[in-house]
Amino acid sequence: MAEKNNSIAKLVITLTIIGAFGALFLAGVYEWTIPHILEHEARAREQAIMEVLPDLDYYEEVTHNDKIFYEGYDENDNLVGVAVSLKGGGYAGEIEIMIGTDPQEGKILNIYVLNHQETPGLGARITEEQFREDFKDAPFSELEIVQRTPEEPYEIEAIAGATMSVEAVKNIVSDVGDIVTEHYGGGN
Amino acid sequence: MKNYLDIFKNGLWNENPIFKLIIGLCPTLAVTNTVVNGFAMGMATGFVLISSEIVISLIKKWIPNDVRIPSFILIIVTFVTFTDYFLGAFFPDIADALALFIPLIVVNCLILGRQEAFASQNPTRKAIFDAVGMTVGFTWVLVALSAIRELFGFGTLAGVEIFGAGYTDMIIMILPGGAFLTLGVLVGFLNFLDRKVGSDNG
Amino acid sequence: MDSLQYLLLLFISTVLINNFVLIQFLGICPFLGVSRYVETAFSMGLAATFVMTMTAFATYFINTFILEALNLEFLQYMSFIIVIASLVQFVEMFIKKVSPVLYKALGIYLPLITTNCAIMGMALLIPQNDYNFIESIVFGFGAGVGFTLAIVLIAGLRQEIQFGDVPQDLKGMPITLILAGLMALAFMGFAGLAVV
Numbered sequence: 237m238a239e240k241n242n243s244i245a246k247l248v249i250t251l252t253i254i255g256a257f258g259a260l261f262l263a264g265v266y267e268w269t270i271p272h273i274l275e276h277e278a279r280a281r282e283q284a285i286m287e288v289l290p291d292l293d294y295y296e297e298v299t300h301n302d303k304i305f306y307e308g309y310d311e312n313d314n315l316v317g318v319a320v321s322l323k324g325g326g327y328a329g330e331i332e333i334m335i336g337t338d339p340q341e342g343k344i345l346n347i348y349v350l351n352h353q354e355t356p357g358l359g360a361r362i363t364e365e366q367f368r369e370d371f372k373d374a375p376f377s378e379l380e381i382v383q384r385t386p387e388e389p390y391e392i393e394a395i396a397g398a399t400m401s402v403e404a405v406k407n408i409v410s411d412v413g414d415i416v417t418e419h420y421g422g423g424n
Numbered sequence: 425m426k427n428y429l430d431i432f433k434n435g436l437w438n439e440n441p442i443f444k445l446i447i448g449l450c451p452t453l454a455v456t457n458t459v460v461n462g463f464a465m466g467m468a469t470g471f472v473l474i475s476s477e478i479v480i481s482l483i484k485k486w487i488p489n490d491v492r493i494p495s496f497i498l499i500i501v502t503f504v505t506f507t508d509y510f511l512g513a514f515f516p517d518i519a520d521a522l523a524l525f526i527p528l529i530v531v532n533c534l535i536l537g538r539q540e541a542f543a544s545q546n547p548t549r550k551a552i553f554d555a556v557g558m559t560v561g562f563t564w565v566l567v568a569l570s571a572i573r574e575l576f577g578f579g580t581l582a583g584v585e586i587f588g589a590g591y592t593d594m595i596i597m598i599l600p601g602g603a604f605l606t607l608g609v610l611v612g613f614l615n616f617l618d619r620k621v622g623s624d625n626g
Numbered sequence: 627m628d629s630l631q632y633l634l635l636l637f638i639s640t641v642l643i644n645n646f647v648l649i650q651f652l653g654i655c656p657f658l659g660v661s662r663y664v665e666t667a668f669s670m671g672l673a674a675t676f677v678m679t680m681t682a683f684a685t686y687f688i689n690t691f692i693l694e695a696l697n698l699e700f701l702q703y704m705s706f707i708i709v710i711a712s713l714v715q716f717v718e719m720f721i722k723k724v725s726p727v728l729y730k731a732l733g734i735y736l737p738l739i740t741t742n743c744a745i746m747g748m749a750l751l752i753p754q755n756d757y758n759f760i761e762s763i764v765f766g767f768g769a770g771v772g773f774t775l776a777i778v779l780i781a782g783l784r785q786e787i788q789f790g791d792v793p794q795d796l797k798g799m800p801i802t803l804i805l806a807g808l809m810a811l812a813f814m815g816f817a818g819l820a821v822v
Contacts, residue, residue: 247491254495258502259701265506266700272513323756327817328644330755353523356457357577357598397595400817446799447655450743454651494711497740501704509700527703527750531743533655600649601811608796608803616795 280350281321281334288336288346289317300419308336317345318416324408327400329353331362335412337376339420343389344374347409352401359401367395367402376413379406428553435557437618441534442565443611448534451525452566453603459582462570464518465525466563468511472503472529474555477543481551484544496539497530504530534562565610572606573597633764640768642816646744647776648809653744657777658802660738667781669728671774673721673736675767677713678745682766684709685749686759694753706749707740714740744773780806 286292289308298305306319319336331352336345349363361367370392371379381402382391395402435441441448451469456462476499480487487495508526511519519526529535538558543551574580577597579587596602646652653674660670685706693702718736722729729736739745748769752762783805792801 243488243490247488250486250488251491251494251498254498255704258498258704261502262505262509262700262704265509269509269513273509273516276513276516325755328650329751351520355599357593357595443799446658449654449658450651453654493737497707497711498704501707505700505703508703524747524750524754528652528743528747530703530707531741531746533738533741536741596811599811599814600651601807601814603651604803604807604810606807608800608807611803612793612796612800615800619795 284321284334284348284350285319285336287348288319288334290336290345291316295319303415303419305416305419318420320412320415321350322408322411322415324404324411326352326404327354327359327398331401331404331408333405333408335409337412337416339416342376342413342417344371344376344409344412347371347405349405354398354401358395358397361395361398362401362405367393371409374409376417377410379410381406428550431550431553432557432560435554435559435561436564437561440561440565441558442562443614445534445537447537448532448562449607450528451532452569453600453607455522455525456566456570456573456603457577457598458521458574459567459570461518461521462566463563464515465522466559466566468507468522468526469529469532469534469562470555470559471507472500473535473538473559474552475503476500476535477538477551477555478548480539480543481546481548487544492544493536493540496536496544500535500539501530534558569607569610572610573602577602633760636761637764637768637771640765641772641775642813645772645776645813645816646747646769647773648806648813650747652747653742653773656738656742656744657773657780657806658799661777661781661784661802664778664781664785667777668774671770671777673717674739674742674744674773675770677710677717677739678748678770678773679763679767680713681706681710681745681749682752682762682769684713686752686757686762689753702750702753706746710745710749711740744769776809779809783809 285295285306285308289295289306291310292308293311295306295308298307303320308316308319310316317336317338319334321332321334323330323332325331329352331354332350334348334350336347337343338345347368352360352362354360354362370386374389374392377390379390379392380388381394383394386393392402392406437444439445442452448469451465455465476496479499480496504527507529508519511522511526538554542554546554571581574582574597575586576594578593579585579591594602597606640646644650647654647657656670656674661667688705688709689702693699693705714737717739718729721736748766752765755765757765780802784802787801787805796804
């Protein structure tokens with residue numbers, strides 16, 4: 237009996253030692269790599285903000301009710317727009333989009349897809365310039381997907397074979413109006 | 425020396441993980457839509473395989489037989505987490521493209537299978553040759569598969585335009601269905617080669 | 627009511643639209659390895675579904691209340707694999723006791739569930755998609771049902787094709803992969819079902 241306990245103890249000790257060594261090693265790896273990972277994220281975010289706010293000189297991070305907004309200013313310290321990053325479910329995973337808005341005019345300036353896992357060649361075309369173009373100057377209201385060249389500002393042209401990805405982007409972007417208006421007022 | 429060379433060559437063809445042992449197929453199908461991704465996956469898997477075979481062959485005599493497998497898994501998962509953070513920090517584009525399939529190297533049967541079948545029974549030097557052979561064997565099939573899919577799916581090879589701008593992308597090659605079909609045909613073709621070469625020798 | 631509808635959509639989407647095996651390439655090893663007969667495939671699917679639902683339950687708590695609360699995300703993979711391995715051990719003992727016949731049929735495949743990437747993949751997708759507790763359970767169960775569906779369907783096809791005239795070099799794995807490819811194309815049709 238004593239022998240059996242002994243051997244079970246030995247098994248547990250072996251696993252604990254290996255696990256502890258692994259955990260310790262990984263704690264070191266984490267400390268070493270996390271600054272780099274955060275830096276990449278910050279750089280990607282900065283690039284996205286520059287994409288979605290035209291004439292941007294610098295931006296400030298503002299928090300309202302735990303929601304982070306990026307207020308963009310031009311050289312003369314005039315507010316050029318407010319960017320916010322929103323997430324939602326896509327076809328294959330989460331889609332994260334940086335959306336630049338003009339709260340005074342109540343319209344969207346531009347969008348930039350930060351992260352997505354959509355199918356390459358189909359859903360992934362939501363990152364293309366031609367698709368993003370449709371969101372420029374779109375109003376703060378429910379957007380609409382059409383199967384032809386858009387004629388109204390609120391119309392978005394569908395992408396063949398990527399119905400769900402386009403729908404997902406539309407749903408995510410459609411929320412931006414309420415979120416921005418809530419904190420910046422605006423509209424006419 | 426010949427012995428070591430045989431161990432190395434084993435992984436390239438005779439016991440090729442993908443088309444002979446039929447293991448490690450999840451990443452094989454999932455990330456082979458471009459050559460760069462396929463190659464990166466091969467390298468990431470290879471790194472984990474080589475490091476864990478080295479460690480396990482070094483410490484095997486201290487591991488009680490009953491907790492052999494859990495110990496192997498703990499060692500493997502440590503290296504996988506390292507790879508994930510390392511790629512995230514220094515190769516963010518690759519980390520984004522491979523996404524979920526980096527952590528899933530943990531459950532790649534190829535890695536655990538080699539520890540059980542080889543590293544736990546052989547000296548470190550042999551284990552290194554085995555791991556490198558398996559890595560090369562795994563990577564070349566991955567690259568071959570992704571080359572076919574990228575060439576027809578996007579008209580490019582490792583990002584370089586091959587078929588020119590007028591080429592209509594065969595999207596099916598990029599889709600999940602295309603992955604299964606291409607791998608099926610490729611494995612069939614390799615079986616055919618194997619049979620031909622085998623019968624010539626015999 | 628709205629949330630109930632959402633959960634139903636999440637379930638359908640996990641089973642059909644984002645089928646773990648045919649669309650997301652998770653769990654290919656057992657999908658090819660244990661799909662020779664419909665009955666064993668079904669048992670394998672049941673065992674995997676059970677483990678997946680339990681795993682969803684366990685990993686949700688570990689991730690939310692231990693890893694995220696204590697900032698130990700770098701131990702995520704390690705703790706998930708430990709949870710899965712322990713659960714599989716438990717299921718194995720349970721089946722051995724309750725149904726020796728089933729235990730014999732599943733035999734060597736039960737330990738293989740540990741290295742079934744469908745289970746690990748599901749555990750990892752839960753924090754990534756920010757699912758809450760209920761969503762996690764529905765997602766885990768749906769993933770298991772999707773896996774069972776795929777593996778039973780391919781087993782049915784393989785039983786039929788045994789009598790077919792398959793070229794020598796395509797016998798076994800290659801023809802199964804080609805069948806899976808056709809199934810994957812068919813499953814893409816489900817994409818039109820719902821928008822979550």
